[in-house]
Amino acid sequence: MFHPLRVSEVEPLTDDAVALTLAVPPELREAFRHTPGQHIALRRRTAHGEEIRRTYSICAPAGPEPALRVGIRLVEGGEFSTYALKELAVGDTVEVMEPTGRFVLEPRPGHFAAIVGGSGITPVLSIAATLLIREPTARFCLIRSDRTVASTMFLEEVADLKDRFPDRFQLVTVVSREERQTGLPSGRLDRERLTGLLPALLPVAEVDGWFLCGPLGLVSGAERALRGLGVERARIHQEIFHVDEAPSAVATATPGARAPAHSTLTASLGGRSGTWPVQEGESLLETVLRGRADAPYACKGGVCGTCRAFLVSGEVTMDRNFALEPEETDAGYVLACQSHPATTEVELDFDR
Ligand code: FES
Structure with a gap:
């Protein structure tokens, strides 16, 4: 169900991304309470009456007062992201669907890890922050990959987690296009690289849950690396952002079934x-x-x-x-x- 909510803050995160905060009135608090990792859909009607919907993950930690803050990156030619970055301002109203999604982690004791690319950090930021705040013994390892430091979303928020939880939060940042300038590890996080990197970083078999989020190539490479390292499928959770492949490139759920003439x-x-x-x-x-x-x-x-x-x-x-x-x-x-x-x-x- 959609509700009109007022924009209470628009903060630039990078040159091409903003964090949008929406004010939740007291009567809608229950409806907008989220589980860390969930997303909301935003809806707008264009001048021609066409309806556009886009989903954005909630980056704020889950708590008693729902803080609806989402990260929006400009997608080239993307109607909603262009509108969000160029037009939306504090005081505007946006139609917002209640949080949904099953890429979630209810805080519990244990050791968790995430491999994210680009804006895939957004739901994982909520997952990691909520876990570390609520579970005093839980640990979280975040492996993030971005094109450049300047295009990295939520740098400050992630650095803040590192300051607050130095013993329980492990951070590895990889940039794909800035080899010499930064001193950070560089290159793509593909299956081969992860297969070598992960066992050196953490006890892979002891991780209770893996959260993979980002472009299709990164998520599927990370999943194959984890499976190759013996991680069971049930411990791997994934959410894909940016799918460019044509539908025909992907297997059907029921291969071979034929469409009847009338149904x-x-x-x-x-x-x-x-x-x-x-x-x-x-x-x-x-x-x-x-x-x-x-x-x-x-x-x-x-x-x-x-x-x-x-x-x-x-x-x-x-x-x-x-x-x-x-x-x-x-x-x-x-x-x-x-x-x-x-x-x-x-x-x-x-x-x-
Ligand atoms: S509407 Fe998003 S998966 Fe169908």
Whole structure:
């Protein structure tokens, strides 16, 4: 559900990124309480009446007073990020969806680690800060990779964690394009590099949870490195930012299934259900949206997971899936924005 919230602060983070803080009125505090790692969707209507939604991770630590602060980096040609960086000002109102997402860590004792690239630091900053503040024995290792120091988001916030928790927070920064000037390790964090680096940094097998966030190449390389080092799949959590590959480059959820000529979709949402014919080529999310404007979505690109639904009956194919963990697809969840019917009747439940 979207709520209009007032912008209370816009702070430059780098030349091409800002931190946007939104004021949460007391009556919405409960609705906007977040688990560290979650994101919010922001919505705006353009002058032509087109609706644009984008998801941004919350960077603030979770606490009793929800602090809705998100990091927004300018994406070339990106309509929302251009608007956020060039036009949004304190006092403006933005429509904001309540926090969602399962790339989360509820604070608990243990040793955790993250490998992030670029703006992938945003959810991990909330995860690490909340953990270190709330769990006096927990430890966190952050390995971050950025193009240059000048383009690195949340430098101060991360340095602050290092000052506050010197014994429990380990930080490794790698810059990919600034070899000589900085004295920092340089080059890309690919699978090979991580396979050598990680065992030298921390006891890999003792880490209770790994959080990988950033561009697809970095996250998939980090996952392969961890799997190669013997880390079980269940300890690895990932969130992809920036997916450029065409859908055809990614395996479908149900390879080989064929689209029937005609099919109908029944969907339950907010306790009410409806049945609609699926038009040729459209995703099941688009089918639902024709009848129900309140169907949940943000990216429509298979990345954010906002459109997750339970497949009650029938079969679907998914163009791509960067949001659901294997356990979720095994349990019967699909991304409606990426799903097409593979049987004449399909039933989805958005409430489960
Ligand atoms: S709307 Fe983001 S994954 Fe479907």
